[in-house]
Amino acid sequence: MKNHSILPHSFRFRKAGAGALLILGLLACTEEKKPDIPTPTPDPTSTASNAEAKDYGQYTELIWSDEFNGSGAIDGTKWTAETGGSGWGNNELQYYTTSTENAYMVGGNLIIEAKKQSMEGRNYTSARLITKGKRSFQFGRIDVRAKLPKGQGIWPAIWMLGSDIDQNNWPACGEIDIMELRGQEPNKILSTxxxxxxxxxHQYKGSETTLANGSFADDFHIFSVVRSKDKIRSYVDGREFYAFTTSDTAPYAYPFNNPFFVILNVAVGGNFLGNPSTTVIDTTPFPQQMMVDYVRFYQYK
Incomplete structure (x- = not known):
């Protein structure tokens, strides 16, 4: 087990906590882009069904998705673009905008683009998209097929926060980091x-896994989390690399049986991974893009 220092994406005033990482090697696979899928079952609210843990492949009923098949602005019925440049408690350098320069759809993908662009006293812009207030998710499997950026100081993330954050605050609401990547280590992801x-x-526990060949910037990969009652499992390309249960939170409450919302973002710099180099040319070329093919939520029948 290995300790690692991770700061939250939520309000980022995290203090160091107890953490553990199990490092597992993984040879990830890719898949053909956008296979035919069934029409999602209408379900505007989160459901407490699917509490029993099932195998990854048993979650076959598509409940909700965004395939990003349009062009231009994101679907405002599914996502909200958060804004701000306060450093997010982690000394990050970007200003999150609502601009279609930073978040847009093209070619069947969502693009979240970090740019070297001055705004509101910040030298970089980017986007942070959330489903909060539009869709929450409880038990089931979430898949996000994405191609990640790389480079010193680039921090793409796919994660979730408890939908009760406004009532219970962070970290009591819980946070699930499905995938985070330090841009200077483009072959390694973390789930926490x-x-x-x-x-x-504040406490945290998680694991990291490394590609045997290449990096997560070379091709699309599927980052998944499966939640059942009292258990969370993290996957990449259908292979489990971390499991977390109620015993892991003792003596604190286990908040992960509650509804959560999804967050997609690309941060620049900060305490978690350091800032882009200003002295080494091409260490971090801009713009940087996270490409997302789809976000899907499945349950078993």
């Missing part, structure tokens, strides 16, 4: 769970 009764008691 954050919990605790307050920022003073």
């Amino acid at each position: 769970m954050h919990y605790g009764s307050s920022t003073a008691t």
